[in-house]
Amino acid sequence: MSLHGKAITAATPFAAAGQPRPLAEAAINASYRKVFWRLMPLLMLCYVVAYLDRVNVGFAKLQMSQQLRFSETVYGFGAGVFFVGYFLFEIPSSVVLNKIGARVWLSRIMVTWGIVSGCFMFVHNAPVFYVMRFLLGAAEAGFYPGIILYLTAWFPAHRRAKVIAVFMSAIPVAGIFGNPLSGQIMDLTDGLLGLAGWQWMFVIEAIPAIVAGLALYLCLDNRPADAKWLSPAEKSAMEDELARDQVGKHSPLSLGSVFQDGRIWLMSFIYFAFVTGQYGLTFWMPTLVKSIGVTGNSGIGFVSAIPFVSAALVMVPIGWSADRSRERRWHLIVPALLGAIGFVMAASGTNIAVSIGFLSLAAAGVLTCAPLFWSLPTAFLTGTGAATGIALINSVGNLAGFASPYMIGALRDYTKQDQAGMYALALMLVLGSIAVFLTPPRLVNR
DSSP: OOTOOSSSOOOOOOOOSSSOOOOOHHHHHHHHHHHHHHHHHHHHHHHHHHHHHHHHHHHHHOOOHHHOOHHHHHHHHHHHHHHHHHHOOOOOHHHHHHOOOOHHHEEHHHHEEEEEHHGGGGSSSSSHHHHHHHHHHHHHHHHHHHHHHHHTTTOOOOGGGHHHHHHHHHHHHHHHHHEEEEEEEHHHHHHHOOOHHHHHHHHHHHHHHHHHHHHHHHHHOSSGGGGSSSSSHHHHHHHHHHHHHHHHHOOOOOOOGGGOOOOHHHHHHHHHHHHHHHHHHHHHHHHHHTTTTSHHHHHHHHHTTTHHHHHHHHHHHHHHHHHOOOOOOOHHHHHHHHHHHHHHHHHHHSSSHHHHHHHHHHHHHHHHHHHHHTTGGGOOOEEEEEEHHHHHHHHHHTTTTHHHHHHHHHHHHEEESSHHHHHHHHHHHHHHHHHHHOHHHHHHHO
């Protein structure tokens, strides 16, 4: 059975005999609030855990690179090779999810990556580091696009930007709590039972992924029709909204035609540009904070959480504004350009306060781009090609997760400074903004 179940192609009249009476607009909104509070806290928690396990290597680097004698380029390549495994397994994983349902497959993904993440304690040289990062990417493949596709089974386009923004606010939340936590774990456990602090950090932070994976299996419903906690009238109202959401969309894409659709490749480039900024920030934040004079793992952890606080404060309000106005392009362009300005100014900062201030602007801009971006392709993707289209965009875009940290590591080794890497991140955000501007408004403003 597909994630969405039987395809719906037109609005369904619910006043027919034997069917629930239609709900008033206020009651429909109340139903969606119920869905929001039932699904989003758990999904957000899962993404916090996922993102922490993906990027905690940035904190491990503070000890691991010195102990294992990794250069900046070795670290950058290892951090990025995660996305090679992610890329290769993304589409197959998303297709399986669409066939067997989110509940089973997302649970499997989380338990698998929790196990792999814990095994990072055994890394002892560069080749093992590369292999483990590749396996972690393969294990996590399909999780993020699976969640995006899953949300389209519950929320129509005009309710989706805010929901995705709430979900993706897990990224700054992971930074706010995860960075200090990682620093504290490394300081408090270093040398315990003969293991380094970075080894304990990987083991301890892997456990929540396994627990959250089991929680998904027990708590998740694939679609409104499966939810016993919704009344028949609420289910009918939601199915009606989802049906109306399909009206006016382009014809469904077949599996093969997804790869030939220019809109998909435009979306892939836009996402690649924005992800370059996102992972340039998250993988290198601890190193950047250390380079401006902050000392100690715990101190670096607390200071590097500050930019993520700024991102958390702006992501949801901007998503809400995009939904209310049903305008997508400028809500995406402006944060991206502000992020570019933040990177450029942070590179030329003269003291800790100035640098952190502009890194906060960069974080707020670049992390706001991701949830707003997904309101673009989900506005026109439908049918059986939706799962493949979302997975293709996400997998191609996330190759920037390989290119970005590797590029910054190589530039740091070559130039012996941070500025060149940050200028490169700013340039990518500008190019992504131009591509968004060139996207026809009629395609995405829904």
